[in-house]
Amino acid sequence: MKYHHLLRPGDWMVLAAGGVTVASLALAFWFGAPGQRLVIKRGGHLFLETSLNHPRTIDVPGPLGTTRVEIEDKRARVLSDPGPRQLCVHQGWLSRAGQAAICLPNQVSVEITGRVKSYDSLNY
Amino acid sequence: MTASTIKLNASPEDHRIARMAALAIGLTLMEAALPSPLPGVKPGLANIVTLLVLKQHGMRTAAWVSALRVVAGSLLLGSFLTPGFFLSAGGAMASLAVLWLAQRLPEQLFGAVSLSILAAFAHIAGQMAIVYFWLIPTSGVLYLTPVFAAAALVFGLVNGLVAAHLLATPLPATVSEEPA
Structure with a gap:
């Protein structure tokens, strides 16, 4: 059975536009990883905002020394920190939006942000 | 004591709305029995009826048929x-709004398939909006958006082809002008 006579020129356009919409939605939601941006702050001020897609190592100078942040495989961690208790280093890999590691002695914080800012606490 | 009778005068349009709504409700019930891999992914066969009514009798009748289908269909399904009822009502309203706009497109270029695909996308957009802003406000639901959009494209195309085919060769039993 032939269907071509049922489709008018504009129908093909709508069909193509629909296909593009589906493809771009898939790209946006599936290939643009959930937590995509990394925000590094020093002393409460923005030091660097960067994508998680490109592996790199960042040195953040603080009052005690250098905090080293590593980005790899769409996640990030504090590789080394001069702080005495190493809490932010032990935090390990951060991969989802809202996760954060804070190196308080060296005044450096590392946080992953997503499209939507999710809650960090809820009260009832 | 005289028997009192209440007489409702049903116009031919009322008959037409009732008949088409019954058809749409029948399709909705049939469809509810079909297994679906993912809740919310349905062919939406009743939209074929909405399209036919829109093309043949205009927006007002189509809106009536669609509204009756949503309300009566949910009563019969117990929803x-x-x-689920608000999802289907929201989807129906969104797609009616888009159909209202899309019917102004030049008819020799944009046929029933265009209307069907646009309505299907509006339907899913309306439903996602309700899910996201009211029912499940987490971004996890949005993760499924591409699946729903793909389903809207496929079923929109199929329903549109069916509607275009029926419009090209009207079936006297379902789309006749006068009640039998």
Whole structure:
């Protein structure tokens, strides 16, 4: 059975536009990883905002020394920190939006942000 | 004591709305029996009826048929005033709004298939909006958006082809002008 006579020129356009919409939605939601941006702050001020897609190592100078942040495989961690208790280093890999590691002695914080800012606490 | 009778005068349009709504409700019930891999992914066969009515009798009748289908269909399925009912009502309203706009497109260029695909996308957009802003406000639901959009494209195309075919060769039993 032939269907071509049922489709008018504009129908093909709508069909193509629909296909593009589906493809771009898939790209946006599936290939643009959930937590995509990394925000590094020093002393409460923005030091660097960067994508998680490109592996790199960042040195953040603080009052005690250098905090080293590593980005790899769409996640990030504090590789080394001069702080005495190493809490932010032990935090390990951060991969989802809202996760954060804070190196308080060296005044450096590392946080992953997503499209939507999710809650960090809820009260009832 | 005289028997009192209440007489409702049903116009031919009322008959037409009732008949087409019955058809749409029948399709909705049939469809509810079909297994679906993912809740919310349905062919939406009743939209074929909405399209036919829109093309043949205009927006007003189509809106009536669609509204009756949503309300009566949910009563029969036992989902009246459940989240599912609001999802289907929201989807129906969104797609009616888009159909209202899309019917102004030049008819020799954009046929029933265009209307069907646009309505299907509007339907899913309306439903996602309700899910996201009211029922499940987490971004996890949005993760499924591409699946729903793909389903809207496929079923929109199929329903549109069916509607275009029926419009090209009207079936006297379903789309006749006068009640039998």
